[in-house]
Amino acid sequence: MIIGLGNPGNTYDDTRHNIGWTCTEKIIAKYGTKKYKNKLAFYSEAEISGKKILLVIPLTYINRSGYAVDLLKSEFSIQTKNIIVITDDIRLRVGRIKIKSSGGDGGHNGIKSIISALGSQKFMRIRIGVGEPKNQKEHVNYVLSKIPKEEKIILNESIEDSIKAIELLLESGIEKSMNKYNGK
Template sequence: MYPLKVVCQLQRRSQRLNVSSILEKLFPGGDGGGSKSPPWIIIGLGNPGIKYKNTRHNVGWWCMDEFVHRTKTQMNNKRKELIFGELKLNGKLVVLAYPQTFVNRSGAALRYLIHRYKTIPEKILIISDDINLQPGSLRIRKKGGPGGHNGLKSIIATLGTNEFPRVRIGVGNPESISSQVDHVLGTFEPDTKEKVIKATNKAVDAIELIILDDLENAMNKFNGDGEATKAH
């Protein structure tokens, strides 16, 4: 028989282990004590290759380029489906990623990051072009449908939910639905491109605010510039 004092110590240890086990199941990426939070994963949507570098569909990559430049992030993790790097912002782990799967299969690139970092949809921020917004306008949303964007469709299918934040940068609407593909794979006029570059810089400001402060505050500060284009 163990002394009563030893029995009590063993019981307390068992209770702590049970609680830690439960928390680990609920929050598999955490430490069970609440001191760590899931990392942010920031993904800019776009197509790989010099052919697509300056197209409207690669505005998400333009934004990522600015983010990488500002933070001097080393994008030294390379896989077939994506290129990514890590940085710390005010002690928070942030992962920046360029999918290499082409826009329509963006979810395939995200799948690896979810498995590696065990984050949650609320911490996955997608940057994309949006034909429903005027060139150079910016919209931040907590959740929503794909809005006709095949990259967002792919990510929603991978996550099984549309409840993840996104930053959308306007690229303007084509003249007809039949010309949408040509539109997003086309390039900007010089004056329009300047507006969009300013928007990508502003988008990086917004993303930093989301990470360091709050999504709602970023929405209040940055939403409202520009107008939605006329629907076709």
């Protein structure tokens, strides 16, 4: 299961916080079949690198993403270790990708919600760097602001690299994907 974090509604389109959502929409466009909707998420089934995958975009706000993830994990009998979450990361420079096999929430409330709902940190993450605000007190406004044109070009390349990283991860394992894409 691949989950792209973001907030629902047109207000949040093209914001830094929705980079995971945007990436997952592109994966659905490339690989997905019919798009389904339940009370907590849009989802689509796909085959990527020979593996059947559930692509998920939670319709909850980021801070409540865990509810949707846990519901679909149970409904489709998915093991926690087979979950990949795509999210923004203000601690990474704009465009940098960081793949992890597990870990803490890193201060990200969406990841914190998923860890709480699943009762485990043992799921994979693809973090896409969106940079950080000059003033740390502006953190919320920064991630919820529209992506400037010059950053959008860089982030679109990062989304494409993230999709390739997922393909490699599913085909050859997380280590190969981390070795190739971490630090790019």
